[in-house]
Amino acid sequence: MEIFGIPTQALFGQLLIGLINGSFYALLSLGLAVIFGLLNIINFTHGAQYMMGAFCAYFLFTRLGIGYWWALAIAPLAVGLVGMVIERLMLARLYKLDHLYGLLLTFGLALIIQGLFPNEYGTSEIPYAMPQELSGGRNLGFMFLPNYRAWVILASIVMCLATWFVIEKTRLGSYLRAATENPALVQAFGINVPRMITLTYGFGVALAAFAGVMAAPIYQVNPLMGADLIIVVFAVVVIGGMGSIMGSIVTGFALGLIEGLTKVFYPEASNTVIFIIMAIVLMIKPAGLFGTQR
Amino acid sequence: MSEAALLSVAGLNAWYGESHVLHGVEFEVPRGEVVTLLGRNGVGKTTTLKAIMGMVARREGSIRFDGTQIIALPSDRIARLGVAFCPEERGVFASLxxxxxxxxxxxVRPGGLTVEQVFELFPNLKERLASQGTKLSGGEQQMLAIGRILRTGARLLLLDEPTEGLAPVIVQQIGHIISRLKAEGFTILLVEQNFRFASRVADRHYVMESGRMVDMIPNAELESNLEKVHEYLGV
Structure with missing residues (x-):
């Protein structure tokens, strides 16, 4: 069976890959959006923190015998905690300066982290096994769906929607949104804004680490696994709109799918399509599809 | 500090960067009274409120709230003691x-108004609950800005020009509400340029000039000091 002259297995296979990539784009750009929204910092360390999540899962398994499911909880907590220390010791000193300084600091940190890991682990991929429960897959008739990939998509959607819900529909989320607009006034209402900022950064970083653990069985563990991805994720964030929560989720998944479709219909452009869209969006709507000018 | 004072400010100096804005400000707000800070634009009235609230980074001197020294506390801790601030620009959040x-x-403390009691004071708000905060009219935004701090249980309310830019009928309504809050035991420090409004609600008026407190006029003596007040305010 064919659609537009493309075998359905190939078409849906690429769409699935697009959706998987989109899951990671969405999780990572969501973390960036949460951080940018409150801290006004473009967290260039995000890719390195994603990689640290994957390495944390690898260490937990090889050194402590702790498997995937526990790693999915422990690695985000551990990497998030490291993030909170970075925020308190370094980022907190930059809030009164231009965005550029935060970007430079986090870019430098990313280079340091991504420079240290290869010394110990090289740059080749280190295998990380997927959990037994999710091995295999099912034939849907029009395509074969590996269980682990289905899980990644589902977990990513649930995590993204849960984050959106907390930010848009709860009291805690209203503190975050208000502090994004006027942190001094929110603090004058009795809310400990500096602590909220630290926890928010920790949460954004934890999202990256969570994505890293989920990526480990698919892409393998590699010190530079976040370096290339983060460039695409920044394009996703720019297209969605800096700081927009729903923008980062929708744009993440949509661009993953567009990338997948481009691989089917015009493979030569598949590596650049996101950047082409970014350039067009910047020209037409500089604040991004879901963003507002700040 | 007199026994009755809920707030007592002495030798208060404050800076914005290199700019020295407050120069040894001294005054007291007795418990249960409405006190206004009068003065022309830029004399330091808003800065005084912000310094009390801990929102000015560099401040020195003494600010005692209910006997507790709060000069070095961050603003969230000051709010938790029972001080609430309603800013001049109202501070209604667009994303909420x-x-x-x-x-x-x-x-922050028991004894605040319930949401229903706030609606009783400001019925307009009840009809606009789902609207974006900044889509309200100026008067409604002011009601929202005051209403939300009444819920907190704070005993001292710092209101920065609550009548600025509002229609006379709304100004009158806000005046009634301030009088009612006073009757219910709230202590209020009010920054105002509209001294006619201030004279209807306040017990005493402090006058500021160039970051200094230059006069205190009890409300009962305001009429006999009108010429002086006009001169202070440049009316």
Whole structure:
């Protein structure tokens, strides 16, 4: 069976890959959006923190015998905690300066982290096994769906929607949104804004680490696994709109799918399509599809 | 500090960067009174409120609230002691609807108004709960800004020009509400340029010039000092 002259297995296979990539784009750009929204910092360390999540899962398994499911909880907590220390010791000193300084600091940190890991682990991929429960897959008739990939998509959607819900529909989320607009006034209402900022950064970083653990069985563990991805994720964030929560989720998944479709219909452009869209969006709507000018 | 004073400010100096804005400000706000800070634009009235609230980074001197020294405390700790601030620009959040704006300040002490009591004071708000905060009219935004701090249980309210830019009928309504709050035992420090409004609600008036407190006029003596007040305010 064919659609537009493309075998359905190939078409849906690429769409699935697009959706998987989109899951990671969405999780990572969501973390960036949460951080940018409150801290006004473009967290260039995000890719390195994603990689640290994957390495944390690898260490937990090889050194402590702790498997995937526990790693999915422990690695985000551990990497998030490291993030909170970075925020308190370094980022907190930059809030009164231009965005550029935060970007430079986090870019430098990313280079340091991504420079240290290869010394110990090289740059080749280190295998990380997927959990037994999710091995295999099912034939849907029009395509074969590996269980682990289905899980990644589902977990990513649930995590993204849960984050959106907390930010848009709860009291805690209203503190975050208000502090994004006027942190001094929110603090004058009795809310400990500096602590909220630290926890928010920790949460954004934890999202990256969570994505890293989920990526480990698919892409393998590699010190530079976040370096290339983060460039695409920044394009996703720019297209969605800096700081927009729903923008980062929708744009993440949509661009993953567009990338997948481009691989089917015009493979030569598949590596650049996101950047082409970014350039067009910047020209037409500089604040991004879901963003507002700040 | 007199026994009755809920707030006592002495030798207060404050800076914005290199700019020295307050020069040894001294005054007291007795418990249960409405006190106004009068003065022309730029004399330091808003800065005084912000310094009390801990929102000016560099401040020196003494600010005692209910006997507790608060000069070195961060603003969230000051709020938790029972001081609430309603800023000049109202500070209604665009990303929050009216209900979320109303519930934003946490309850810091028991004894605050319930949401229903706030609606009783400001019935307009009840009809606009789902609206974006900044889509309200100026008067409604002011009601929201005052209403939300009444929920917190704070005993001292710092109101920065609550009548600025509002229609006379709304100004009158805000005046009634301030009088009612006073009757219910709230202590209020009010920054005003509209001294006619201030004279209807306040017990005493402090006058500021160039970052200094230059005079205190009890409300009962305001009429006999009108010429002086006009001169202070440049009316």
């Amino acid at each position: 609807n009216v209900y979320e704006n109303l519930l934003l300040p946490p309850e």
